Amino acid sequence: MSYVDEVFDMVVEKNPAQPEFHQAVKEVLDSLRIVIEENEEAYRKDALLERLVTPERQLLFRVPWVDDKGQVHVNNAFRVQFNSAIGPYKGGLRLHPSVNLGIIKFLGFEQIFKNSLTGLPIGGGKGGSDFDPKGKSDREVMAFCQSFMTELNKYIGADTDVPAGDIGTGAREIGYMFGQYKRIRGVYEGVLTGKGLSYGGSLARTEATGYGLLYLTEEMLKCNGHDIAGKTVAVSGSGNVAIYATQKAQQLGAKVVTVSDSTGWIYDPEGIDVALLKEVKEVKRARLTEYAANRPSAEYHEGKGVWTVKVDIALPCATQNELHLEDAKALVANGVIAVAEGANMPTTLEATEYLLENGVLFAPGKAANAGGVATSALEMSQNSERLSWTFEEVDSKLKGIMVNIFHNMDDAAKKYGKEGNYVVGANIAGFLKVVDAMTAQGIV
Numbered sequence: 001m002s003y004v005d006e007v008f009d010m011v012v013e014k015n016p017a018q019p020e021f022h023q024a025v026k027e028v029l030d031s032l033r034i035v036i037e038e039n040e041e042a043y044r045k046d047a048l049l050e051r052l053v054t055p056e057r058q059l060l061f062r063v064p065w066v067d068d069k070g071q072v073h074v075n076n077a078f079r080v081q082f083n084s085a086i087g088p089y090k091g092g093l094r095l096h097p098s099v100n101l102g103i104i105k106f107l108g109f110e111q112i113f114k115n116s117l118t119g120l121p122i123g124g125g126k127g128g129s130d131f132d133p134k135g136k137s138d139r140e141v142m143a144f145c146q147s148f149m150t151e152l153n154k155y156i157g158a159d160t161d162v163p164a165g166d167i168g169t170g171a172r173e174i175g176y177m178f179g180q181y182k183r184i185r186g187v188y189e190g191v192l193t194g195k196g197l198s199y200g201g202s203l204a205r206t207e208a209t210g211y212g213l214l215y216l217t218e219e220m221l222k223c224n225g226h227d228i229a230g231k232t233v234a235v236s237g238s239g240n241v242a243i244y245a246t247q248k249a250q251q252l253g254a255k256v257v258t259v260s261d262s263t264g265w266i267y268d269p270e271g272i273d274v275a276l277l278k279e280v281k282e283v284k285r286a287r288l289t290e291y292a293a294n295r296p297s298a299e300y301h302e303g304k305g306v307w308t309v310k311v312d313i314a315l316p317c318a319t320q321n322e323l324h325l326e327d328a329k330a331l332v333a334n335g336v337i338a339v340a341e342g343a344n345m346p347t348t349l350e351a352t353e354y355l356l357e358n359g360v361l362f363a364p365g366k367a368a369n370a371g372g373v374a375t376s377a378l379e380m381s382q383n384s385e386r387l388s389w390t391f392e393e394v395d396s397k398l399k400g401i402m403v404n405i406f407h408n409m410d411d412a413a414k415k416y417g418k419e420g421n422y423v424v425g426a427n428i429a430g431f432l433k434v435v436d437a438m439t440a441q442g443i444v
């Protein structure tokens, strides 16, 4: 049996009931086959892949907090410090009822390669909790965040592990967590990114993931003979990534006609009104029905459906496994040119395969959504030098990073005889740097 297959079987056996983690590992290991086989004996002897798929450290803890009625709740919380070969652990905190160890491990594993692709010195980590901020008062969210940080603070720091936002964790939650970290540890340092601008945040971090997604998509289209201007786009989700992806797509001359949330979706043939979307989601924290109620051109549909709309470009920006094989078939039947993942692993393996087989340009999340963490690393740099850069400065660095990521994955795909397969290209390009650093640092 090949080394890759052996390690994959070991992952499934040793990590039961973690299907998302298995899926992420399978995609990466399958892509790496060509590289591993060149050097199989040496890698096997060093247990390189076993070390790559096993987190350096996994923290599991309980978070007790009191609601507004005096009732005590207990949530499960996680921080997986996956790989520190190229820098301090870096990755977001997800607050969503679906969170479990397997989901945090899939996200942490992806983060290793994503962070490597940015070209910046950041290792891979991820954390979160099954706490649901939806429907909670600000005081309840603060109570949770303070209790969460009371435990987490022991394991993080500006030079060791720097968490940030993800699903359910935005500026409000980061603020409460930062305040509690400072209070307990007594140090004012860049231990979290995505901070508010008044206390060490970076301009353009809020926009970065969505903007970065469009910068990479634009470059991918350009290098394949297409212009993004005039294209019709389907976006899923309506959170941080979706909102700023929609905004940048419109700035580049495309028309975004859909957004969604966990209850339904919007079809707006005149193009999504970003100001209204921000008001509904960022200010009122309301549902998309509120958007439809205030926008005569918009249709609201219950359930799922954004991938049934005829578009040129699809940008899944909500969550994992939201674009299935039947969705990929519908997109292809409608003539889609490109799919770029704003979310982490939104496309199932079967759907990805179908899109690639049908000649759709496919940008995997670890490349396409790397603008968020890249700008987090820029926030860390600004905190270290105790300076803040202008919006234009950060935005232009972000654009440079995304264009570079596209070319790195494109070049890697070509070098290994898989031209146009950016899944393979991104995994190989991300892996090579990590492996080089791991090998240089010995058996640790």
Ligand code: NDP
Pocket: 096, 098, 165, 166, 167, 168, 169, 209, 237, 238, 239, 240, 241, 242, 260, 261, 262, 263, 317, 318, 319, 320, 342, 343, 344, 369, 370, 372, 373
């Ligand atoms: P937000 O919490 O801001 O928004 C999440 C959006 O996705 C909401 O519209 C939410 O709908 C929807 N959603 C979440 N879970 C589900 C679900 N199980 N089914 C259907 N819809 C769902 O998160 P972000 O925009 O920050 O994150 C979106 C994706 O992008 C995630 O995969 C995240 O890991 C990834 N990402 C985020 C980065 C960042 O910088 N924030 C960076 C890189 C990747 P509802 O409100 O109804 O729950």
Ligand code: 2IT
Pocket: 090, 091, 092, 093, 114, 162, 163, 164, 165, 166, 167, 193, 344, 369, 370, 372, 373, 374, 376
């Ligand atoms: O998935 C991701 O890359 C993020 N949620 C952002 C991580 C970060 O550290 O900014």
